[in-house]
Amino acid sequence: MTALGQVFRPLTIGPVTMRNRVFVSAHTTNLGERHVVSDRLVAYHRARAAGGVGLIVTEGLRVHPTSLKRPEALSIWSDDVVAPLRRLTDAVHSDGAAVFAQILHSGREAADDYTRTPSWGPSPIAWSRGAAVPHAMTADEIDELVDCFAGGVVRAVAAGFDGVEIHLGHGHLLQQFLSPTSNARDDDYGGTPANRERLVERVLTRTRDLVPAHVAFGVRISADEFVDGGLGVDVMAEYAARWASSYRLDFVDVSHSAYVGGPSLSTQMADMSYGSAPFAHLGKAVRDRLPNGVATLLACRVDSLEVAEDVLARGCADATAMTRAHIADPGLVRKHRDGEAVRRCTWCNQLCIGRSSGGLPISCVVNPEVGLETAWADAYGAYDRDPSRSRILVVGGGPAGAEAAVTASRWADVTLVEREHVLGGALRTAGGLHGRAGWLRLVEDQDRQCRTQGVDVRLGVAFDADLLATGAWDGVVLATGAVVEPRRDLAPVRSFRAGVPDLSGVRRAVVHDERGGWEAWGLVEHLVHHGVETHYVTPLQSLAPGVTVYSRLGLLARLRESGLLHVHLMSTIEGRRDRAVTLRTSLPATGTAVGDVDAVWDAGVALPASPSRLPVPHRVVGDAYAPRDAGWAVWSGRIGALRTLADVRHRDDPAARTAAQRGLDALPLLTR
Secondary structure, eight states: OOOOTTTTSOEEETTEEESSSEEEOOOOOOOOBTTBOOHHHHHHHHHHHHTTOSEEEOSOEESSGGGOSSTTSOBOSSGGGHHHHHHHHHHHHHTTOEEEEEEEOOGGGSOHHHHSSOOEESSSOOSSTTSOOOEEOOHHHHHHHHHHHHHHHHHHHHTTOSEEEEEOOTTOHHHHHHOTTTOOOOSTTSSSHHHHTHHHHHHHHHHHTTSOTTSEEEEEEESOOOSTTSOOHHHHHHHHHHHHHHTTOSEEEEEOOOSSTTHHHHHHTOOTTSOSSTTHHHHHHHHTTSOTTOEEEEOSOOOSHHHHHHHHHTTSOSEEEOHHHHHHOTTHHHHHHHTOOOOOOOOOOTTTHHHHTTTSOOOOSSOTTTTOHHHHHHHHHHHHTOOOOEEEEEEOOSHHHHHHHHHHTTTEEEEEEESSSSSOTHHHHHHTSTTOTTHHHHHHHHHHHHHHTTOEEEETOOOOHHHHHTSOOSEEEEOOOEEEEOOGGGOSOEETTSSSOOOTTOSEEEEEOSSOSHHHHHHHHHHHHTTOEEEEEOSSSSSOTTSOHHHHHHHHHHHHHHTOEEEETTEEEEEEETTEEEEEETTTTEEEEEOSOOEEEEOOEEEEOSOSOOSSOOEEOGGGTSOOOHHHHHHHHHHHHHHHHHHHHTTTOHHHHHHHHHHHHHHHHTTO
16 A cells, blocks of 8 residues: 555645645535525535545635526625535534635536526637527626626635635636637637736736735636647646736646537546546646645546555645545545545446536435435434344345445344355446446445445355245345346347456447447447447437436547447347348438347346245345436445334334334435
8 A cells, every 4th residue: 555645744725724635626516505505515515524634625606697507506796605605614624624715607608597697708609519609798797707706705705715716717707718719709808818818817816915814815727628729738837827926826726628518528527437647747737837835736536545645746736636536435534544444436427427417416326425414314323322233134236235235234234145256236247348447446345345344245145035034034125136138039139237248259249229328338338449340229319318428528539539439329220130230210211231240239128136026024225126327226225224224123113113214215305
């Protein structure tokens, strides 16, 4: 294990000292209520402060109504928000972490349909094909915007923040003015680099002197837009160095990407297809240009404290963000110090940015407690008060069964049986595909937790009636997963869940999929990576609708560059004869054929694999209840374990059992 000599050193950022060099960067939670901090948001950040992180940066606090996307977005344009923000800063401070306010205007990607006002931008250029064209701001509106940034800074100081971060990156409004790809103005705010920089200079000039000496002041930048013709790292490093000197910046928070309809957006939330810290070099390029005494913060998908140590040792930053890692496990820093195991982020993007980009509160595949910290603590408390232990049998060692076993083992003696010789179920297959190894983190962590928490894990044991008879089980949890039935008329046809595919002799393949999620697209990328010409056939009208846009744009760009993928939208497989596969397209209603096909995969329909009847009371979880995704499996396994324990403990008290189940029933309702 790497010695963490750098990570745990304090860091001085202007007048503020971080207790270590790990921070949670700004990220949308959708936990606000009517643009104000909620109790859930306070509890969310308090948990991460209590977990030992050095600094928390709030999600963007919007300076103007035209910057809003939904009611959960936080604002800072009214004095009414100061007191709720003060509750947040007090909570974070009470657990020893520093907290900075990020202040922004999102610009052209704000939602017109929510504000009933067209979004603002420097020019009438939409952020993506099909998106609404923004209103090109007038000189008066630019003046108004500068005033709003100033008001936001004053309120942030009044709310007790230790620092203020002006957001100049991620393709939001100020970066839109900076970038030649989004600014086509021909007035004082466009046409030349100096003119495009003018609004940033006005905002920094106006706000710098409003920040008192005890509060840190800095900016967040995208060091590279990753857009053809956009802002690159050489230009942004020069800007950052000049701003640091001219406006006495205490820190520069380095990120990357722009909010545009291309692969750039996928780098902003780099998923498991990227390696560890893939953009650390951007931090170094900026840090090497900054004046002495200006701290460099860096966000670049840092996997672990060991990776953070390496990034710091290479001089890429003075502190590193570990944001999704802290979503997955808010106690990451404390647990490392105490020698406890950490539940690791899989970098799947499914329930963090996947939910928040859809307007829902964030959650996490590996941590169902995200955004519900108080509610889950209350649920656990009821069990902690009862010292009795029961005997629970869990059948199935996929993500739902393993999670049920881990959860129940806090209060019960648990036996887990799995017919295979390893845990993981379908996730182990998914983790064996190219670019999808992040799933193995969840499999490994659940396996480790089962064993360290005393679960009796029995591998290679099939479930049958004898198993029920051999143990005096107080409760049974069935997590027997799902079965997939591919189309018989395509024989020989391969199943998606039959293990990592053997591609020997496979040069051309057909993949048929009706759902558009990662199950099919993970296989497609695996095939293409191994040089297989792949024909993707789907009756759907769009590509990969089940993959969050933050991953989909990068996925499709990689596949496009390969030249090996052929897409057949609104199409189905009509039949197969020898090595020819016949396709039928809906519009127009035409047929075509793909010849010399070596293999066909069909997503089929996933159906629950649970027994129809059992002679004992039981709970069914995960795909055995209803086939869904890994996030559902983990959530279902944890809830199912608590439901089983409630059944057992209140077996002789129907009223108490009903009350306990109602409390658990309330948890899913809070995910909205």
